[in-house]
Each structure stands twice: as structure tokens, then as C-alpha cells.
Amino acid sequence: MLDLIINVERMEDDAPSNVVGMATASRLGAFVTGMHVVAVYPPIMTMPEAMALLDTEERAAQAHGGWWQALCERYGVQGEWEVIRGSYVPILAKRSRLAQFIVTDLPVKNPDSPIGFDNITRALFGDAAPMLLVPETWQGVAALERILIAWNGSGEAADAVKAALPLLQRASKVRVLDGERAGLPGLAPPALSLRAWLARQGVTVEWEHFDDSPNTGKALLDEARAMDAHLLVMGAWGRSRLSELVLGGATRYVLDHTHLPLLMAH
Known part of the structure; x- marks a missing residue:
């Protein structure tokens, strides 16, 4: 249980x-x-x-x-x-x-x-x-059946997805926005195989490439509105905490402006 x-x-x-x-x-x-x-x-x-x-x-x-x-x-x-x-x-x-x-x-x-x-x-x-x-101002669907995942390959994002797995397995629609950046060949660790992992867990997903930008936070919330998502799953402060807090970033923007529930991990 x-x-x-x-x-x-x-x-x-x-x-x-x-x-x-x-x-x-x-x-x-x-x-x-x-x-x-x-x-x-x-x-x-x-x-x-x-x-x-x-x-x-x-x-x-x-x-x-x-x-x-x-x-x-x-x-x-x-x-x-x-x-x-x-x-x-x-x-x-x-x-x-x-x-x-x-x-x-x-x-x-x-x-x-x-x-x-x-x-x-x-x-x-x-x-x-x-x-x-x-x-606090939320008024929506409590069942959380339509889920958007913001994926950047970070440990924080992976922890958020693992926590959300029971919800993902019961969702009517799961969409992944893949914004992971390729590392230096031979130096960076290999990318996490999220798509294969979700398939092994019985989760069917729609997979899309997502370009990172200075307006990533706003773009994520726009995508959530476009698909009428009930939940956004993402890592928190995948970059330097200081740079996110002082200079701004996707985490900070989403926390300040979200209209839907968020499942976050750090």
C-alpha cells in the first residue's frame, strides 16, 4: 500500500x-x-x-x-x-x-x-x-488523468517521474516534452532511457522534442494549457539553485505562475 x-x-x-x-x-x-x-x-x-x-x-x-x-x-x-x-x-x-x-x-x-x-x-x-x-486558487479535475512530463534528463526530473509512476499508470494521457541536452561524447554519462523505462512500467506516452530557452517556464505552462493537462511533473532546480533563485529559471517561473497542480522533486 x-x-x-x-x-x-x-x-x-x-x-x-x-x-x-x-x-x-x-x-x-x-x-x-x-x-x-x-x-x-x-x-x-x-x-x-x-x-x-x-x-x-x-x-x-x-x-x-x-x-x-x-x-x-x-x-x-x-x-x-x-x-x-x-x-x-x-x-x-x-x-x-x-x-x-x-x-x-x-x-x-x-x-x-x-x-x-x-x-x-x-x-x-x-x-x-x-x-x-x-x-490555492486551483479549480480543476482532481483525478489528474492528463499528465505532462517536463524531461531534461536530470536526477531531479527522474525522481519526480518515479514518484508520479502510480498516477502515470492510471492516466488517460501522458505526454513527455524531451528537452534533454546531449553531453560531450566519451565524457558525459549516457542519457537515461526514460521512454523504455516507462514502456516497461506499462505507461503509453506521446513523446515530443522540446527546445530549452530563456522562457522555458512559460513555454511549459503554455504546453500544459494546450493539452488541458491536469498535472505537470518536473524536477525542481535542475540547474544551480543560486542561478535559478537569483537569475530566474523554469522552476521559479512555474512555481510563481502555475494554474495546475505540480509534482516536483529536488
Whole structure:
């Protein structure tokens, strides 16, 4: 049985990550853990009332265990409710490592926030399991049946595809955009045989060459719209993290502008 974790920020039935996460768990026959993190940040520990506030938040979160079990029953899945107090990013990263992937909301970008310092980016940097990121404004098909893979031959892209395999095996359409660049003959390692690997897993794909460009992120989202994709699978920060965060790149653009769920790995 597969294990999925839903990072529950909003304890509401119709929160996008809860809808997509539960529908995905039902589709895959997975065990699903609803995890709520009571975040502890060092600055608040200097406040005399901090511990009391955290205690209150933790008790309120624990009281939602019945709501979670009712949600599991509605979707016909097995699951549990877990509340953890501590540092948000390390908890999200470590707790997710035995899961196939973790489902979480992708917040609407705050233009005033520092680039690369949001919790999702930091958790991916912190070696979390692959993440299924659902935009907070998402309204779409929860079954994730039409899947677009952005392939560049990187380890990050391979990890994302492996995490997505149970979804790929049940998809009605899978399309691969192959943007892998050839390495130097005799020096670079051989390319990964993704097409043959997917065929061995029983996944039928449409395969297309994809040219990398300064506007790769926008081009990927345009391709996703053109095929009415329900999910985009890709590696995160396949190039230098610093160059992506400072100069921009496909990962940064897609995270900032996506209209559909993303399954990313770093």
C-alpha cells in the first residue's frame, strides 16, 4: 500500500490540497496521513505568552481528528490524523521521506516576499519527498488523468517521474516534452532511457522534442494549457539553485505562475 501525506494548512473539506490529495489517495488505494504542523519559530519563544498560544493551537488542531476520519470515510480511504509541533520546514522534510509524495497547498506568490525563502521552497531544498503542489486558487479535475512530463534528463526530473509512476499508470494521457541536452561524447554519462523505462512500467506516452530557452517556464505552462493537462511533473532546480533563485529559471517561473497542480522533486 502506498503512503501519501497531506500537509493540512486549512482544515476544510474543499481546500484544494485536501480535495486533490484525497481524490489521489482514493484513486491509488493509498493510506493517507493528514499532518498539521504547529509551527514554532525562534523569535516567538522570547514572548512570555508563546507557549500558551502554541498549546491552544495544538489542542485545537488535535480536535480535528474526527473531521479527518470522516473525510477519509467519504473518499473510501484508510488514514490517520497527526499533529506535530516544531520547526516547520525540517518537520515537513523529514516526516515526508517514507511517503510516495506529500500533497500541499502552493500559496499565491507574495511579490514582497524574498525569493526562495518560502516554506515550500525551503522544504524542497531540505530534501523532502517529492511534492504534489496544488495552487490555492486551483479549480480543476482532481483525478489528474492528463499528465505532462517536463524531461531534461536530470536526477531531479527522474525522481519526480518515479514518484508520479502510480498516477502515470492510471492516466488517460501522458505526454513527455524531451528537452534533454546531449553531453560531450566519451565524457558525459549516457542519457537515461526514460521512454523504455516507462514502456516497461506499462505507461503509453506521446513523446515530443522540446527546445530549452530563456522562457522555458512559460513555454511549459503554455504546453500544459494546450493539452488541458491536469498535472505537470518536473524536477525542481535542475540547474544551480543560486542561478535559478537569483537569475530566474523554469522552476521559479512555474512555481510563481502555475494554474495546475505540480509534482516536483529536488
